[in-house]
Amino acid sequence: MSEGEANGAGAPILVVEDLRVAYDTLAGPAMAVDGVSFSLKAGERLGLIGESGSGKTTMAMALLRLIRAPGRIVKGRVLLDGRDILTMSVGELREARLRDIALVPQGAMSSLNPVMLLEEQIADGILAHAPRTPRAELARRIEALLRGVGLDPSVARKYPHQLSGGMKQRAVMAIATSMRPRVIVADEPTSALDVVVQRQVMQTLGRLQGGLGAAVVLIGHDMGLIAQFADVVGVMYAGKLVELAPVEEIIAAPRHPYTRLLIDSLPSIAAKKRLIGIPGLPPRLVDLPPGCSFAARCPYAFARCRTETPSLQSTGGNRSAACHLYPEAQALPPLGAASGEARP
Amino acid sequence: MTALIELVGVAKTYAAGFRQTTTALSDVTLTLSKDVPSTTAIAGESGSGKTTLARIMLGFIAPTRGEVRYRGKNVQRMSGAERRDFRREVQPIFQDPFDVFNPFYRIDHVLEIPVRRYRLAHSRSQAKALIEDALKRVGLRPQDTLGRFPHELSGGQRQRVMVARAVLLRPKLIVADEPVSMVDASLRATILDELRTLNRELGISIVYITHDLTTAYQICDNIVVLYQGHVAEAGSVERVIRDPRHPYTQLLVSSIPLPEAARSWGREEIKAEFAAPRASVGCRFAPRCPHALDVCWSELPPRFALEPDRLAACHLFRDLPLAPSADLAASFAPAEIPSPREAGRGLG
Amino acid sequence: MSGGLKGLRMKLAERRIGGVLILGLAILALIVLFSLVGPLFVDAHNAHVGAMTPRRPPSFDHWLGSDSQGRDMLTLLVYGTPNTLKMGLIAGIIGVGLGLVFGLVGGSLGGAIDTVIRVVADALLTVPAIAILVIIAGNLDRMSTNIMALVVASLSWMFTTRTIRAQVLSVRERAYIEVARANGESEWEILFREIMPNLMPFAVASFVGTVGSAILAVISLEALGLGALEETTLGNTIYWSQQSAAILRGYWWWWGPPIVVIALIFLGLFLTSVGFDRFANPRLANRA
Numbered sequence: 001m002s003e004g005e006a007n008g009a010g011a012p013i014l015v016v017e018d019l020r021v022a023y024d025t026l027a028g029p030a031m032a033v034d035g036v037s038f039s040l041k042a043g044e045r046l047g048l049i050g051e052s053g054s055g056k057t058t059m060a061m062a063l064l065r066l067i068r069a070p071g072r073i074v075k076g077r078v079l080l081d082g083r084d085i086l087t088m089s090v091g092e093l094r095e096a097r098l099r100d101i102a103l104v105p106q107g108a109m110s111s112l113n114p115v116m117l118l119e120e121q122i123a124d125g126i127l128a129h130a131p132r133t134p135r136a137e138l139a140r141r142i143e144a145l146l147r148g149v150g151l152d153p154s155v156a157r158k159y160p161h162q163l164s165g166g167m168k169q170r171a172v173m174a175i176a177t178s179m180r181p182r183v184i185v186a187d188e189p190t191s192a193l194d195v196v197v198q199r200q201v202m203q204t205l206g207r208l209q210g211g212l213g214a215a216v217v218l219i220g221h222d223m224g225l226i227a228q229f230a231d232v233v234g235v236m237y238a239g240k241l242v243e244l245a246p247v248e249e250i251i252a253a254p255r256h257p258y259t260r261l262l263i264d265s266l267p268s269i270a271a272k273k274r275l276i277g278i279p280g281l282p283p284r285l286v287d288l289p290p291g292c293s294f295a296a297r298c299p300y301a302f303a304r305c306r307t308e309t310p311s312l313q314s315t316g317g318n319r320s321a322a323c324h325l326y327p328e329a330q331a332l333p334p335l336g337a338a339s340g341e342a343r344p
Numbered sequence: 345m346t347a348l349i350e351l352v353g354v355a356k357t358y359a360a361g362f363r364q365t366t367t368a369l370s371d372v373t374l375t376l377s378k379d380v381p382s383t384t385a386i387a388g389e390s391g392s393g394k395t396t397l398a399r400i401m402l403g404f405i406a407p408t409r410g411e412v413r414y415r416g417k418n419v420q421r422m423s424g425a426e427r428r429d430f431r432r433e434v435q436p437i438f439q440d441p442f443d444v445f446n447p448f449y450r451i452d453h454v455l456e457i458p459v460r461r462y463r464l465a466h467s468r469s470q471a472k473a474l475i476e477d478a479l480k481r482v483g484l485r486p487q488d489t490l491g492r493f494p495h496e497l498s499g500g501q502r503q504r505v506m507v508a509r510a511v512l513l514r515p516k517l518i519v520a521d522e523p524v525s526m527v528d529a530s531l532r533a534t535i536l537d538e539l540r541t542l543n544r545e546l547g548i549s550i551v552y553i554t555h556d557l558t559t560a561y562q563i564c565d566n567i568v569v570l571y572q573g574h575v576a577e578a579g580s581v582e583r584v585i586r587d588p589r590h591p592y593t594q595l596l597v598s599s600i601p602l603p604e605a606a607r608s609w610g611r612e613e614i615k616a617e618f619a620a621p622r623a624s625v626g627c628r629f630a631p632r633c634p635h636a637l638d639v640c641w642s643e644l645p646p647r648f649a650l651e652p653d654r655l656a657a658c659h660l661f662r663d664l665p666l667a668p669s670a671d672l673a674a675s676f677a678p679a680e681i682p683s684p685r686e687a688g689r690g691l692g
Numbered sequence: 693m694s695g696g697l698k699g700l701r702m703k704l705a706e707r708r709i710g711g712v713l714i715l716g717l718a719i720l721a722l723i724v725l726f727s728l729v730g731p732l733f734v735d736a737h738n739a740h741v742g743a744m745t746p747r748r749p750p751s752f753d754h755w756l757g758s759d760s761q762g763r764d765m766l767t768l769l770v771y772g773t774p775n776t777l778k779m780g781l782i783a784g785i786i787g788v789g790l791g792l793v794f795g796l797v798g799g800s801l802g803g804a805i806d807t808v809i810r811v812v813a814d815a816l817l818t819v820p821a822i823a824i825l826v827i828i829a830g831n832l833d834r835m836s837t838n839i840m841a842l843v844v845a846s847l848s849w850m851f852t853t854r855t856i857r858a859q860v861l862s863v864r865e866r867a868y869i870e871v872a873r874a875n876g877e878s879e880w881e882i883l884f885r886e887i888m889p890n891l892m893p894f895a896v897a898s899f900v901g902t903v904g905s906a907i908l909a910v911i912s913l914e915a916l917g918l919g920a921l922e923e924t925t926l927g928n929t930i931y932w933s934q935q936s937a938a939i940l941r942g943y944w945w946w947w948g949p950p951i952v953v954i955a956l957i958f959l960g961l962f963l964t965s966v967g968f969d970r971f972a973n974p975r976l977a978n979r980a
Contacts, residue, residue, distance in 0.1 A: 051528040052499065165390075194389035194555055199599040221529055224601035251603055265533040266603055267562040269585055275562055277534030281498060404870060428876060436874050443867040448889040454871060461876030506871075 011082075012039040013215050014063075014101075014183050019076035021055070021062050023285075024069075030285035032058040032071065034239035037312070040215040040232075042182065045206075047230030047247070048219045049262075053282045055239040056219045057106060060187040063217065064103050065093060080183065099129050102181040104205075106188040108172035112160040118171055119156035122146075125178050145174040148211070149204050166197035170204055177208050184209060187219045202229055223266055227251055235259045238283055238293035241312055245319035253331055255321040257298045260332055292324070299335060300325060348378035348516055348549060349401065349434065353410035353670070356396050356573075369393040369400070370573045371410075373670040376517065378415075380679045381547045383540070385560035385581065387596075388570035397570070398521045398553045402436050403427075432462050435515040439522035441502035445494035451505050452490050455479075458513055478512040479505070482538055500531035507538055514546065521553040536563050557600055561585045566676040569593050572628040575647065579654030580677030590656040591633045627659070635660060653677040713967025719960030723953070727777060730770030738764035739771055739924055750945050757945040759929075760936040768929055769949055775925045776907060777957070779841040783906030786845035788899045791852025792891070798853070799860025800883055810857070813850040821847040821909045829918040836920045840913065844906045852898040859894050863887050896968060904961045911954060926950045 021033040032055040040046050050056040061067050063078055065085050078085040080101055088096065097103075105111050113121055122142050126133060133141075143153040149170040160168055169189060176184060186205060190198040206229065209216050220226055226233055226247075233250045235243040235258065243256040254260040261278045280297040283289060289296065295305040304324050312322045316330075325332070356369040370393075376382050388394045399405045400412060403419045412419045414430045422430060438444050445451060455475045458464070465471035476486040482504045494502060503523060510518050520539060524532040540563045542548045554560050560567055561581045568578040569590065577590040588594045627633070630640040637659055645657045647667040655667040655675040668674050737743055746762040748754060756765035798809040821844050828843060829835050863869065864887065872886050913919050914927025917935075921928060933939075933947040 051530060195557075195601075196389065196595060196599045199601070202601075222601065223529065223603045227603040228601045262530055263603060265530050267533070267536075267558040268602065269558055269561045269597075269600070272562060275533035275537045275540075277532065277537070278530035279534075281500070402874070404873070431874060431876055436870065438867045438871070440867055444871050446868045446872075446886055446890070454868075454875070457872070457877060458875040509871075 010041070013042045013081055014040040014217070015077070015079040016063070017077040017079070019059070019062060019078065020074040021058050021067055021071055022074050023058075023071045025286055027286040031055075031074075031239050031288075032285060033062060036076075036236070036239075036241045038234060038241065038244060040183070040217065042215055043210075043213050045209070045216045045218060045229060045231045046234060047226035047232070048217060048234045048236055049221060049223055049226050050219075050236035051221055051282060053238070053285065054236040055285075056221075056236050057187055058239075059236070060103065060105075060185050060217070060219050063183075063185050064097055064101060066103070095129065098125050098176070098181065099179040100181055101183040101185065102176040102179070104173055104176045104184065104186040104189045106191060108189060109160075109165055109168045109192065111172055112168060114160050117157055117159060118163075122156070122171075122175050122178055125175050129179055141178070145178055146171075148177070148208060149174045150200070164197075165193050166201055169193065169197075169201050173201075173205060173208060177212060177214075180212055181214055182212075183215045183217070184212075185217045185219070188221070189218075190225065191220075198225070205229075223263060235262070238288065239285060240293065240322060242294070242323070243319075243321045244312065245321075249317070249319060255315050255319060255326065255332060256323050257300050257325075257332065258294050259321075260335075261297075261299075292322075300333070346378045347375045347413070348415070350375045350413040351397075351401065351410065352413065354397075354400055354407040354412065355409040356393070356400060356405070357408045367573045368396040369407075369570075371670075372397060372568075372575065372672070373410075374568070374672045376549055376551075376673065378516070381543050381549045382566070382676075382679050383543050383550045383552065383564040384676075385552045385554060385564040385567040386570065387554055387557055387560050387567055389555055389596075391572055392570040393573040394553045394555075394570050395521060396573075398436075398519050398551070401551065402434060402519050403430060428462075432458075432513055433516040435510045435513055435518050437503075437506050437510055437518060437520040437523045439525055441499045441506065441526060442494070444506055445502065447494060450491055450493055451497065451502070454505070455509055455512060458509065462513065464512070474512060475508075478508040481511055482508045483534065484508065500527050500535070503527050503531075503535055504538075507535060507542075511542060511546070515548060517549045517551065518542065519551045519553070522555070523552075524559065525554070525556065532559070539563060557585050557597060558602075565679050566673075568672055569596070574628055574644070575657055575672065576629065577654070577656045577658075578647075578672045579651070579675050582677070583651060583654040589650055589654070589661070590658050591635055591660075592629045593656075595632075627657075649675060710967055710970050712963050713971055716960050716963025716965070716967050719956055720964060723773065723957055723960065724777070726770070727774035730773075734764070734767040734770050736767065736771065738767040743767075747943060749943075756949050757943075759932065759943070759946050760938070761932075765945055765949060768924055769926075769953060772924045772926045772929055772950070773953055775837055775923055776911070776927065776954075779837050779844070779910045779925075780903040780907035782838075782841035783845040783848050784899050784903035786842075787848030787902045787906070788852050788895060790845075790849035791898060791902075792856055792895055794849065794853040795856025796860060796883065796888070796891075799857040800864065800879075800887070806857075809853065813853045816847060817850045817854075819847060822912055825909065825913045826916075826918055829913065834920075834922070835918070837910075837923050837925065840910050840920060841906075844909050848902045848906055852895070852902065855894050855898055856891055859891055860887060863890050893968070893971075897965060900961050900965045900968070904958060904965075907954075907957065926954055 016039070017037050019033055019036045020031060022029040023032050036059060038046065048056050048059060058067070058071065062073055063085070067073055073086055076086065080096060085093065085096065119142050122145060123138055126138060126141060142156055146153050146155055151167060151170055151174070155163065155167065155171070163171065189205065190201050193201060202225065205216070218226060218229055230247050233245060233247050234241050235256060237258050243250065243254065243259045245255070250259060251263065254263055265275070265277050267275060278297055283293050283296070291306040291308055292310050295301040298305065308324070310322045310324045312320045313326060314320050315326045351372055351374045354369065354372045355367070357365045357367050360366045376384065386394045386397055400407050403412065406420050414434065417426055419430060445454060456471065459471045459474060465474055479486045479489055484501065484504050489497065489501065489505065524535050527535060536559055539550055543550050552560060552564055564581055566579065567581050567584050569576045569584065569592065571592045576592045577584050577588065584593060585597060588597045626642050627640045627645050630636045633640065639659050645659045647655045647657045648661040648664045649655050649667045650661060650664060653675060741761040741763060744754065744758050744762050744764055746758055746760050748758045750757045754764055754766065756769065758764055794809050794813070798806040824847065825840065825843055832839070869882060869886060872882050877885065910919065911927035914925055915930050915934070917931050919925065919928055919931070929950045930947060933943070938946040
C-alpha cells in the first residue's frame with residue numbers, strides 16, 4: 001500500500017491560515033491573496049481554480065515563501081507538518097524546500113537550465129540536500145526518477161532543447177519529486193501542452209503523488225482539468241477563496257454564483273448551446289469596490305452584497321462559500337428567478 | 345456552388361537539415377462556398393499542420409504544391425489590385441493578444457490603418473463612427489478602449505479589439521487561429537459567441553483553428569482533424585466529435601478534460617509520441633494506434649466515406665467506399681440556416 | 693516615444709524615468725553647459741603658450757592654475773572639453789546613422805545584400821580603431837580632430853548594425869507585422885511605420901555606447917601624442933602633462949582636472965545607458 005495509506009488520514013500535512021500577500025504598486029497595495037485558509041491531508045489533492053488576476057500564482061509562490069518585492073507576505077501562517085514556513089529561518093527554509101515541499105512552476109519548460117544536461121539539474125537538487133551522495137547512488141536515483149515519470153533514462157544525458165514540451169514537463173516533475181516531498185505545489189503544469197500530452201502529464205503527476213503519498217495543490221484555470229484530477233476544489237476570485245468543496249459536489253451543485261457562472265460558461269460536447277460568458281471584467285485589485293468583489297457581475301447580488309464583504313462560511317457538510325445568500329439558502333436559486341434585489 | 349476560397353492539393357514541406365524534408369501539410373483540398381457562409385474547424389495538436397494551413401489560406405506563405413484560389417484566381421499569381429481585395433476580404437485573428445499590437449502605438453492604430461488603406465470611409469467622422477460601431481458590436485465601450493496603449497487593456501479586451509478590427513473590414517472569411525486559447529475561461533465564451541454571431545448575422549465564413557474540440561463543437565458545423573500534416577477525419581461536428589471513428593480522433597476526444605463528476609480519463613497509459621518509433625511511410629498514427637494493422641505501416645490510408653457527412657483516413661474502414669471527392673467539403677454537413685429568431689438577435 | 697507631455701508625466705510616475713537616468717543626463721547636461729557657457733567667462737588667449745606665469749598652482753585669479761607653458765588650465769578645460777565631445781558626437785552620429793541604415797537594409801532585405809553587410813561588419817569588428825588611427829597619424833603631416841572623428845566614425849557602425857539587424861529580424865516575425873500586412877500596409881510602410889519605432893531604444897543605447905567608445909579611442913591616441921597636437925583637447929592636455937613629468941613634479945592641477953572631466957563624461961554616459969534601459973523596458977521599472 002502507498003505511503004499515504006500507511007499514514008492514514010490523520011493530522012493535516014499542510015495548513016494555510018489567513019494568508020495575505022500584497023503587491024506594492026504606485027496606486028497603493030493590491031491584495032493579491034486576501035485571507036485564504038485551507039488544510040490538506042497527506043495524499044489529498046486540492047485544485048485551486050481562478051482566472052487571471054485571481055491571485056492563484058501568488059498563492060503558489062507564497063506557499064514556498066518565494067514572494068519577491070514588490071510583493072510581500074503581509075500576514076498568515078503556512079504550516080507544513082506543524083512548522084510555519086513563513087517564520088522559519090533561512091537555513092530551515094532551504095532544507096524544507098524540495099525535501100518537504102516542492103514546486104512544479106508555471107512555464108516549467110523555461111525553468112530548466114538550457115546549458116546543463118538534465119542529469120546535472122536533477123543532481124543539483126539532490127546534492128543541495130544530501131551533498132555527500134556517492135556518484136553511483138546519484139546515478140541510480142536519477143534513473144529511478146526518470147523512469148518514475150515515464151521517461152527513458154537515456155534522457156538524462158540530453159539538453160532541455162532536445163526534449164519536447166511534455167518531456168520537459170515530466171523532467172521538471174522528476175526534479176520536484178527527487179527528495180520525496182510531502183507536498184507538491186503544481187502551478188499550471190500543463191498550460192502550453194496539447195490535450196493528449198496534458199492528460200499523460202497529469203496522469204504521471206497522479207501516479208507520482210500516489211507513490212509518495214504526498215498532498216498536491218494543483219493551481220489552474222481549466223475547470224475540466226481540475227475536475228479530472230482534484231479531490232477538493234477551491235475557487236479563487238480577486239484574491240479571495242470564494243468556494244471550497246469536494247469536486248463532485250461543486251460540479252453538480254455549485255454554491256457560489258461565480259463558480260456557477262464559470263461552470264456554465266464552459267463549452268461541452270453534450271449538446272450545442274449558446275455560449276454565455278460572465279459579463280464584465282474582474283476588478284482591479286488596487287481598486288476593489290466595497291463589499292463583495294463579485295457583486296458587480298453577480299446575477300444574484302442584492303444591497304448587502306455591495307456594502308459588506310462576505311466571509312467563507314460553511315454551507316453544510318465540508319463545503320463552504322463566501323456569499324451572503326448563505327446560510328439562509330440551501331442552494332443557488334435558478335438563474336431565471338434571481339434578479340433585482342430579491343433576498344431569499 | 346460558387347467557391348469563395350479553394351485549396352487544391354495544397355501541401356507544404358520544409359527542408360530540415362541535409363537532404364531531409366519535413367512535411368508540414370500533405371495534400372489538402374477544401375472548398376468553401378461563397379453563397380452559404382460556413383463555419384469550419386481545423387483541429388489538431390502542435391505539429392499537426394493546422395497553423396500552416398491557416399497561413400497558406402491567408403496567403404502569408406506559399407504552398408509547396410497545389411494552389412489556393414480566391415474567387416477563382418490563384419492567390420500567388422494575383423495582380424496588385426486583386427491582392428488588395430483578397431487581403432481585405434480574408435482576415436486573420438491571431439492567438440496571442442499581446443503580440444498582435446505594436447507596443448509603440450495606441451490600439452487605435454490597428455483600427456485606423458485599415459480604414460484608411462481600404463478606403464472604408466470618406467471622412468474622418470465617418471471613420472470614427474465605423475470604428476466605434478465595430479467596438480460596440482464586440483461589447484467594448486469606445487470611450488474606455490480608444491486612446492489606450494495595448495498594455496493598459498486586459499488580454500480579453502485586446503482580443504476583442506482584434507475581433508472588432510475583423511468586423512470593421514466586413515471580410516468574407518475570417519481565419520481565426522486559436523483566438524481564445526490565451527484568454528480567460530469566462531471570456532472565451534463571449535468571444536466565441538461573437539464569432540458565431542458574425543457568421544449568422546453578417547454572413548462571414550469562419551475557419552476556426554484550434555486544439556480544443558469542445559469549442560470547435562460549439563461554434564462550427566464542420567471539422568477537419570489533422571495529425572502530423574495529414575487529414576485523419578473530417579465531416580460534421582456531430583459525427584466527428586460526438587462519435588469519433590478514427591483512432592486518433594478517439595484519443596483526442598477521450599483526452600478532453602470535462603468538468604464532469606464521473607472521471608472520463610481512463611487509467612490506461614497512452615503511448616507517448618516520443619516513446620514510439622517514427623513512421624516514415626504509411627499512416628503517421630500507426631506507432632501510437634491501438635488498432636494498427638500491418639498495412640498501416642506500409643501504406644498511407646486513403647480516405648473512406650463512413651457516412652455522407654464524414655470521412656476517415658484509416659485502413660480499418662477499407663471495406664467501405666472511398667470518399668466521393670478529394671474535396672473535404674464534399675463530406676461536410678450543409679451549414680445550418682439560422683432561424684429568424686437567431687438571426688435577429690443582436691450582440692450584448 | 694509617442695504620448696507627448698502626458699506620456700512624460702506618466703513615465704515619471706511609473707518611475708521609468710528613474711533616478712539613475714536623470715542623474716546620468718544631468719551630468720552630461722552639466723558638461724555640455726560647461727562647454728557652451730564656459731567660453732563666455734574665460735578669455736581664449738589664456739590658452740596660448742606664455743599667457744601667464746607657468747606652473748602656478750590654483751589660486752583665486754586662476755582657479756585651476758597653469759601648466760608648464762603658462763597656459764591657464766581652466767581655459768584649456770573650457771575649450772578642450774567641447775573638442776573632445778565633438779569628436780565623440782561626430783563618431784556617434786555617423787556611426788549610429790550608418791549602423792541604422794545597414795542594419796535596416798540587411799535585416800529587411802535579407803539575401804545576398806544581408807550577407808555582404810554582415811560579413812563586412814564582422815570583419816571590420818576585429819579591426820582596432822586605435823591601430824588604424826596610429827597608422828594614419830604616422831602618415832599625415834597634420835592630424836586634426838575632424839580627421840580623427842571621421843576615422844573613428846568609419847569604424848563605429850558595425851556594432852550598431854549587428855544590433856539593429858538582429859532586432860529587425862526579430863521584430864519581423866512578430867504577429868503585429870502580419871496584422872499590418874492584413875491591414876493593407878505595404879512593405880515600405882511596415883518598415884518605417886511598424887518596425888522602425890521599435891528600434892529606437894536600441895539606436896539610443898547604441899548611440900550612447902558609440903560615443904563613449906569613440907571618446908575613449910581618441911583620448912587614447914592623444915595620450916600617446918598621436919592626436920591633433922595643435923588643437924586643445926582633453927587628451928592632448930594629458931599628453932603634455934606627461935611630457936613635462938607633471939605627476940613626478942606634483943602638478944596635480946594639470947593632469948587632475950582633465951581626468952576628472954573625462955571620468956565625469958563616462959560616468960554620465962554609463963548612468964544614462966543604464967537608466968535608459970529601465971525607460972525602454974518598463975518591466976524593469978517597478979522592481980525594487
